[in-house]
Amino acid sequence: MASLFFSGTRIVIGVDEAGRGPLAGPVVAGAVVLGPDAPAGLDDSKKLSPKRRAVLEEAIKASCHWSLGVVEVEEIDRINIFAATMKAMALAVEGLCGKCNAEPREVLIDGNLTPVGRTPLWRWPARAIVGGDGIEPAISAASIIAKEHRDRLMRELAERHPHYGWERNAGYGTVEHLAALRCHGPTPHHRRSFAPVAQLEMF
Numbered sequence: 001m002a003s004l005f006f007s008g009t010r011i012v013i014g015v016d017e018a019g020r021g022p023l024a025g026p027v028v029a030g031a032v033v034l035g036p037d038a039p040a041g042l043d044d045s046k047k048l049s050p051k052r053r054a055v056l057e058e059a060i061k062a063s064c065h066w067s068l069g070v071v072e073v074e075e076i077d078r079i080n081i082f083a084a085t086m087k088a089m090a091l092a093v094e095g096l097c098g099k100c101n102a103e104p105r106e107v108l109i110d111g112n113l114t115p116v117g118r119t120p121l122w123r124w125p126a127r128a129i130v131g132g133d134g135i136e137p138a139i140s141a142a143s144i145i146a147k148e149h150r151d152r153l154m155r156e157l158a159e160r161h162p163h164y165g166w167e168r169n170a171g172y173g174t175v176e177h178l179a180a181l182r183c184h185g186p187t188p189h190h191r192r193s194f195a196p197v198a199q200l201e202m203f
Contacts, residue, residue, distance in 0.1 A: 010105035013096060013124075014138025015089050017110075018045070018146040020081060022171030023181070023197055024164070024190045025154050026072045027084050030146030031092035031107075033065040033100060034138050042140035044133040045147040057148040060141045067095035068149055077193040083119065090121035092142075108132060110139045161187045 011033050019027045039059035041052075048056065060066060069091030071084040079087070089109065097103055107126040109115070110133045114126035132139040151170055158166035163180040164187070171177070171189075173196055181190070181200055190197045 011100055011102050012138060013093055013104045013107045014132075014136060014140070014142045015092060015107055015109050016045075016133050016139050016143035016146055017085050017088060018143070018150040019171070020085050022169075022191075023173045023177065023194050024073070024166065024171035024187065025150065025157065026070050027076060027081065027088050028146045028150040028153075029069040029085070029088035029092040030142035030144070030149070031067045031069070031089070031096040032060065032138050032141040032145065033096065034141060035064040037063040038137065038141065039063065042137045042144070044131075044140060045143040047134065048144070053144055053148055056141075056144050060145055064141060065096060065100050066141070066145055067092050067099060068146065069093075069095065070149075073189055073191055076191055080193065081191070086115040086119040087121060089115050090119050093124060094121065108136055108139055110136075110143065157189055161189065 013031050013033055015029060015031045017027060017029045019025055039056055042056065045053055069088040071088045076084040093107055104124050107124050109126055109128045112128050112130050114128045115122040116126050129136055133143040154166040154170045163184045165176045169177050178196060181196065186197050186200060192198055
């Protein structure tokens with residue numbers, strides 16, 4: 001793909017995360033600058049079918065600038081999930097700025113908080129948009145690439161740890177997942193700072 005932007009262009013970046021709530025696996029943030037040929041039909045990734053998400057992910061990656069930030073379980077447990085989410089967002093934006101060779105005029109964040117003042121890595125103007133993943137196309141695109149990437153990671157981990165149903169629940173605390181935790185105990189990919197996992201380790 002040809003570069004979409006000239007050096008020095010002030011761009012707008014959309015950011016969203018996937019995996020803040022699960023009991024296992026990393027937290028992933030996506031950052032996207034929409035290209036002129038960005039796909040139609042962008043929406044909150046949770047509202048899209050898996051098949052539609054996969055099609056849109058491929059189209060986003062082919063027509064837009066994008067980047068991902070990933071914070072692993074060990075760091076989530078060390079700094080807490082909120083701080084890890086803020087860091088993942090900063091890593092995603094930092095990577096995208098490098099790809100675009102530009103700094104953003106503004107970063108649009110899904111939710112009611114931004115990473116401004118919440119991680120030392122963040123240095124850009126930012127605006128939080130509640131429900132932004134459903135109304136702001138750049139955030140929608142970020143939510144899609146973040147969720148697709150994280151879901152793939154969890155399917156790969158499920159092949160090594162088949163008891164927990166991660167290929168179906170992506171690490172969230174479903175009945176199936178909690179039952180497997182009680183039966184088999186936590187894996188190295190479980191978040192020990194999360195209550196259902198921490199409580200099991202007390203016994």
